[in-house]
Amino acid sequence: MTIRMLRLISQHVFFFILTFSGRLGISLGPSLPCLSCPYVTGCGGVCYLRMLQSPMGGLGMNLAVLFTQRGLQALAAFGLFVVLVALFGQSWCGWTCPFGLLQDYAARLRNKLRIREAILSDRAMFTIKIFKCIFFVYLLIIPVLITLGLAHSDLTLPYCAICPVKLIMPLITGDPTYLNLDFTNSVLLTESVVLIVFSGLVLVGMFFKTRFFCLICPMSLLISLFRPIFLLRLIKEPAACLGCGNCRRVCPTTIDKSAPLSNDLKLSTKHIDAVRGFAKSCQGCFNCAQCCSTEGSLGIKFGPKVIFRASRSYAAKLLKRKSFH
């Protein structure tokens, strides 16, 4: 069983759980570090971004209730989120996110049609990452402003109101509820228009570029803030790297400046954790470690224990399937 196969199984299992198992009464709670959308009827757990923005357990809370039971509940939800992120790091994106799996299927469709993947220039990538930061700040600031009475109350859950996952995931399950224009007032109308246009752009983007939405996903940014405490992480032995570039080629977010390609040979040849955590857009998919055909150049560590090391024979094993993706 290769890591790739394990990951595929994990993605599908979590897709099923997070999209449908609410109908069976299963709920994994409101602190999930992946885009498990609560607007999907029967979702089996809720993305933590919702809690983060909400007036019930997040930044939209009235400060007066901070030291009440509700405040404790909010802290507990945050604590659970931190624990989950610390345990599995950015792998939540690559191994469990239902929207991530959807994007992977869009990429497969593109490959089936033999259409070229879009290549975004460094400048374009930089611009996209700015949007990621803007979304993140937006979802943090607006609930606070609402609580202070400085923003319209209909801006509640500001990021959820424009998140494409809210529109696309229910559509996948046959629910077109959120595909509507809300004429109640200008705020809601603007939000619904932005939601629809943004979703359309993301749908096109994820077809032409693998894991396009992950480049702007605020959850990915939120997770990456806890990078120093990740237990599960990618490690690199720079003195083993032969610079073949396999890692960059198989990276779904085409991390150009990633540590796997670091040529910094000033680092000691001792076995060290050359990369503490992941680059910001990293999916934690470990494609790079699997496809590295140089002994020990890349590896996966959980806590102090190395659980996987790249090797030529493992990379050759992956070739038994006709394609990697």
Added chain:
Amino acid sequence: MPSNIPQAPSNAILRLQARRDKISQLAANEIKTKIESLKARPDYKIEYSYFLDLLSAPLASRLAAINKPAVAFLCQVAPLELIEAHGLHPYRLFGGHHASERLSAPNLPAVMCPMLRSLLGHLMTLDLGGDDSFKALIIPTMCDWTVKFDSLSNLCGLKLPKVHLMDPSRVKNSPQAPKRWLGETSSLNKFLESLSGRKIGPRELSRAIETYQEAYLGFSQLIDLKRKLRLPQIWFSVIASSFYLDTVQNWTKAVKGLLAALCLKDKIETNDGHNKKSQNVFLAGSPIFFPNFKMLDLLEEAGLMVVIDDLCSSERLLPGPVFITDHSFYGLLTALSQRYHLGCLCPTFADHHHAVNKFTNIFINPIFKGIIFHVLKGCHLFDLKSLAVEPNVKELGIKFLRVETDYAKEDANTLLTRLEAFGSSLGVA
């Protein structure tokens, strides 16, 4: 005299022809002798005979058997899959005969890469316009000698088929390098289109890549066996040298048969009759081509077992797995071009410091006790590389021996002495 009456060849031409025939015979004897000595080894298996037959057969008969137009190339950086996708057979030109050097030497500089000198001599014995013909010659300009190959072949009076030069970006990790090499690969594609007369799409290229991936799978397993000392370096080199002498599919099939045979063998006898006191070494440096297995024979005689090597004629025969994430033609071409370019550890590149990592990799270090760096006289690049590698490995406490030689057998005893001394310094097994 009427111009349509054929003129008798001049004496010079006759002498040259006689010399060619003689050298050709000597080269054939070299091959025959080598093959007989290989067959006489105690670890010879019947599964090796396929590879030996390929190496002993004349080139013309091999090309006829393959039944596809052949495209020759000089260095491993030209994507083989692309050539295969066009319905052409990639054939690597190399020179391993000492005898052939004598034919070309008078026309060439005194200090020159002996491998290319041997190759030019070998080409002089072939009927390039007839049965031994290639449709084209692809020359990646990896070193000064390959850059000047066309001129050198003119000096030897050779009329080469169509030559396509490829200019690899010597600074591998610059931002422009991938694009430039992709441009070179694309222009190679266009060149091959003109040869094959057809355009290929992603399906053809995909199939070719899969074919070579299959070959790599088998090859990788051979490397695993070598690491476990179950496949001696000599046989490994025989198998690698025969790669281009048959279709990839046939070669892969034969490798799988060999793997089955080797894996079924009694596992107690792990090193198949080798000297149990042999020391494991890392062989690096200039490529070693059949039948010039002088270094390999000397290493065995000195009790040194090559458990890993860095030769482009051996373990670096195939660039490694090509992982495809973009299945468009552009994506496939990009994957190929990057794999061949970035994965190449030839010392021609300016920023080849990654290549040093192969020696200092702490996950590989434990399997060998010392490094033998083989440098062919006249090969400046490997000479320089040996000087760059030595201090790094000595810092790690790894023993290092630089051996400079050529195709002549005169220095065999001296080399043997040095290798034996080196082996002693590694300690008893």
Added chain:
Amino acid sequence: MSFKAALVILFLAWPCAGVSWAGAPVEAIEVMAKAPALVMAEASVATPKAPADLKLAWWSLVKSEHSPFGPYDYFSARLFRLTGPNGPLGPADTENSEKPYPPDHEGPGEAIARKLDDRQNDPQYDQKVDQEGGQKGDQDGLISHKNLIASPLRPNSLQVVLKKSDLTLMGHRPVAAGEPVYIEASPLVHDGAWYVFIKADSQCVIDVLSSLVIGGNTVYAQTKASLYPPKAVSNSPPLKLDRVNWPILTVKSPARAAFRMLAGSKLILEAKDYRQESLMVLDYGSFNKLSVNDSDLIEYFVSDDPLLNLSGYSKSKEIVLFSLLRPKGREAQNPVLVSFSFEVFRNQAIHASQKGAVWLFIVTVVLAFLLTLVYRRRFGLDD
């Protein structure tokens, strides 16, 4: 102008144009709400006897800045005082009497109730209201019973014309003075309590009676909301009823809320526990499996997430009932303050807003594709 530039401008301008083309602006909803109720003409039922005296009191929407419970708009509880033993609503169930607010807190309703108590026996009160042009009544929010007329639509309803109010429909649109308001006795009786509904027009319910004041005592009854969407008013497109915030309730355990909806309507319920003193243990029921109890109501139990966002379809039944349960052992504790807000959508037909949204989405995707193809070199899709 080049084709590329035109495409970019179209892409940027389309959402605005699409929105304008697609949906009904808010004004249209107001117009519809103000339109005379066509259904009134269709019904002809006997009108009940008007009460001898009837006083109503309510107060306006409590704005967020006055709310002690956070920045939410909600309708305050209405107190309706129906004096007279022969009131059309009949005797109330006094066993459930309870103040709407904790004993130590006098809400605005309480204040008015107290004032009404003081004026209860003032026979000149109505006269004073009329003489003063409704001023006094307006200040107190009282309406003269003379303005009460029977509704031809509902046999148990009374139509009231507002003198003045700042009652707001759907949280956003004020009900204009002079606009007919109906007070209707619910045809549904549950647990022996009567329910009164107020409607601003025949097309939507705006509020729910949360307590009943009879004989000077505030009788707190279980709350129900009922929605009477128009039946087959062919000229008007279906409405999306906006978020309506319910009054803050003090509920005993178990508390129930019921919704009457048309078959196929969808209800989304959000419940917030303001008091934070006790967890509401809300059983998770099954959305799509609607069970029917003896009284032909469907009971739906929801989970213990203090922030709930539930949705369910009523397939064939018109009434959906939601229950809140207190945790075991906490039943005797102070009542939990809960507010409900809900949105009701019609799913029977594509709304004008949904149709527009679908078109907006499709055209966005198509334009994005076209732009990607046109600018393919920039996106690295071509050499």
